[in-house]
Amino acid sequence: MTPAARVQTAIEILDAIAAAAREGGAPADAIFAEAMRARRYAGSKDRRAIRGHVYDAIRLVRSAPVSGRAAMLALAEVQSELAPLFDGSAYGPAPIAPGEARAETGLAAPALLDLFDPLVGESEHDAMLARAPLDLRANRINAARDDLAALFPEGEAISGAPDGWRLPAETAAVQHPAYAEGRFEVQDAASQYASAALDAAPGQAIVDLCAGGGGKTLAIASLTGNAADILACDTNRARLQQLAPRAERAGVTRIATRLLNPGQEGAMLADWQGRADRVFVDAPCSGSGTWRRSPELRWRLTPARLDRHLADQAKLLDIGADLVAPDGKLLYAVCSIIAREGRAQVDDFLNRNPGWTADTGYLPVGLGRTAGAGFLLTPAHDRCDGFFLARLTSPC
Structure with missing residues (x-):
């Protein structure tokens, strides 16, 4: 041509x-x-x-x-x-x-910029559209970060992510035989931080309410040494079906999956009500924190689409809360830098659920900034995708 x-x-x-x-x-x-x-x-x-x-x-x-x-x-x-x-x-x-x-x-139309969390100033704008590196997560079940360093010496350790290894963008890491052997997954640092923030432990009962293809589900299994019972749920059959072969490759054996019908999630999870030690709600959102990877998402967001996301997030938070055992924890996460999807959403949840409290101090020192009852990760400040996290504890 x-x-x-x-x-x-x-x-x-x-x-x-x-x-x-x-x-x-x-x-x-x-x-x-x-x-x-x-x-x-x-x-x-x-x-x-x-x-x-x-x-x-x-x-x-x-x-x-x-x-x-x-x-x-x-x-x-x-x-x-x-x-x-x-x-x-x-x-x-x-x-x-x-x-x-x-x-x-x-970066975006003025009306969209106005929705950003107050922590996201102009100093963040260039980083939000810069090409993202390729982040790997060592699968603790059969590898460690030192193994990734030996496999990919051109990379560097990811600060605050003990299993994370960062490579230049466009590195063909998944073509390496070690990927087929289940020794690592491709996962941005922000998702690794979020998975660790759940504070999951061996022996616990855990629900990943919006598991999608299972990236964070597998990270949680890795962090617990394949010694926790995890239920991975989603309403998207095609995405959820990706998890089984990924789990097999990773050597993970204690994940069950459950396809949920939209609008019937609570009834279909009745057997889990009040018994989960940990619930992860990685809710659907605008994706405004992932513009480095999918810059056309700026072109897709409309007020109507945002309103739909906000309604879904509130619903999923309430469904997730019903599953948490007394004194258990719920981690709410969105790959968004929009205040209404982050700090405002969690404030609304706490207002309608007396007795629930917001945790502090669950991110590595120097990572994230306090945003209401949660924390905001941003590309310039934290060298990762934009993410809002809030870890909430249920009443005893």
């Missing part, structure tokens, strides 16, 4: 990504992969170049653009080598017209 054809292809892919963002369609990675399958003539250099154009534009443009062309024109203003490629050639984009509109750039 010519350089101009690569730009035109990026424009077409950006059109599809912007439309999916507005309509709640497939994520950007899936759209890109499908576009490349439809263009099998594109070589590896073509794919890398096109992907670079697409994601550079997504990171630059603050909200879903009116067109992929408007996004690429904005990118051409900061990457001057792109402008001459709008040359009107056979497979390239049309020449740039005088005064042609460019997409607006920046």
